[in-house]
Amino acid sequence: KQEVTQIPAALSVPEGENLVLNCSFTDSAIYNLQWFRQDPGKGLTSLLLIQSSQREQTSGRLNASLDKSSGRSTLYIAASQPGDSATYLCAVRGNTPLVFGKGTRLSVIA
């Protein structure tokens, strides 16, 4: 059964820092991996989707990488801003529907 782990569970950084969030999964037979953002009391917003054949995707200050063979993905956030404060969720899809990690709660301090 697929298991997704996100480390760290919480992270606090000063504004302007570059940071990396980690996601690992146990079954490398995936179709894609998605990173989502969740604000308190709100729904999930898709940030990036990496197909299993891809190595990375970029959107603005965000860059996500995928190493399927080692079961790892990272989300890199450049020049962090207070508005980046949220919970970031990683989810993988294989033969079964999406399996989520428990998230990393990010606080960016001005």
Added chain:
Amino acid sequence: EAQVTQNPRYLITVTGKKLTVTCSQNMNHEYMSWYRQDPGLGLRQIYYSMNVEVTDKGDVPEGYKVSRKEKRNFPLILESPSPNQTSLYFCASSPGLASYDTQYFGPGTRLSVL
């Protein structure tokens, strides 16, 4: 605006009183699903639907029912709610299950069962 809508957004009810949470998408998506989110457990899938009249169980289907009579709607039914169903519920949709298909989530329904 392309979106997934859920109603109600907040609901307090009592044990045993049947309720329905509606979900609707305006993107002509084939795939729809329901998740619940609980502290320490993360998001877990309840049911999903590949298309009209095609539904299947997710990881935690006990105590829930769904139907997919129209492509745009996917209601979640709790026939006899219990306190352990107190949770934050999300509906999601995607065009299909291709490797490039992104999932779009609704705003969530916070349910309390007393």
